[in-house]
Amino acid sequence: QAQVAESGGGPVHTGGSLTLSCVASSDIFDYTVMGWFRQPPGKEREFVAVIGESGERKFYADSVKGRFTISRDNAKRTVSLQMNSLKPEDTAVYYCNINPPAARYWGQGTQVTVSS
Helix, strand or coil: CCCEEEECCEEEECCCCEEEEEEECHHHHCCCCEEEEEECCCCCCEEEEEECCCCCCEEECCCCCCCEEEEEECCCCEEEEEECCCCHHHCEEEEEEECCCCHHHCCCCEEEEEEC
């Protein structure tokens, strides 16, 4: 059964850093564009970053550009999101999925809470 598992979230102060990880089953990771998404409290889920199959092509939402870095390790079927200079508005549940996202691949997500 295809699945993803996100981890690495937690509480952090403004300006701090966190690294999120996502492990995906091979049937959805191999040769697939992967992305990170987030859902802030009381808001719709939104796009954060995407990375191509080889890891060379990357694209970020304007709100995180220059602060977040997406990467992938195809041998380990993992996608990571390095988050620096965190702001309270980055508080959200973070999810990984293929891009464009498929409903059947949403996992539990990992909570990131940034306090001022």
